[in-house]
Amino acid sequence: MAEILKMFVALIEILKLPVIDKSNGNNFSSVSSVAVFSSAIFVVTLILIRLLYVIYCNSRPLSKRASKPVSTLIILGSGGHTAEMLNLLAVLQKDRFEPRFYIAAATDNMSLQKAQLLENSLIAENATRVPNTAQFMKIYRSREVGQSYITSVWTTLIAIVHALWLMIKIRPEVILCNGPGTCIPLCAIAFIFKVLGIRWSSIFYVESIARVRRLSLSGLLLYKLRMADQLYVQWPQLQHQYPRAIYVGRLM
16 A cells, blocks of 8 residues: 555656746647646546555455345366366355356366356256356467467457456456466456446455465465455465465365
8 A cells, every 4th residue: 555655646746737937938838738737647646546445445354245146257277276166166155156157268178167067066956946147258368388478469468358358248246266367367357447437346366275385476466466355375374474365274
């Protein structure tokens, strides 16, 4: 919070209004410049105030919500990420988190199949329920393993545009993720939507059990940039290193 306030003060110093020289014949141009600078300061101030408000709300304990179900975006990743997420979903109150939207990378051929098996098992448990609470989607990766950094610039832009389209389409109230890199553009867009007042999506990040001493890159970005409303870790030493994280014990 202190760093953001310092940035705000520095920005005001940079954008100080120029003094109008009345002896100059270009008074109209000077007035126009003053108007532009004033508008810029006003807009930037509003955005910074909103940003501080969002960060403040993210740092507060979550209040109890009504029993109304919330639309939930679940971000899956290849390998152990999906296994851990499905184990987490197995203990959730499914009727509180619906409709559910599952997203995995376009090159991940297994995660969505596993999620479909989970949803099918829920339907089998309660055959009288209308099975329209889950949707399955894919998102482009920013960078594949072994891909050159030059070509990854283009694929990253495509991934960001695709993530933006998905977030506008889904507009989730809750986002659940646990480490895959595909969660970063989605969470970043959700955070921007918060700041702009477009949609308030609560982001819950559960760090992988494999992370004992340091957060993953995805977790570190969400932690340092304060994008996650709650960030959970499964090892006490990890919580000691990152005090704003919440230790919940081992979930596996």
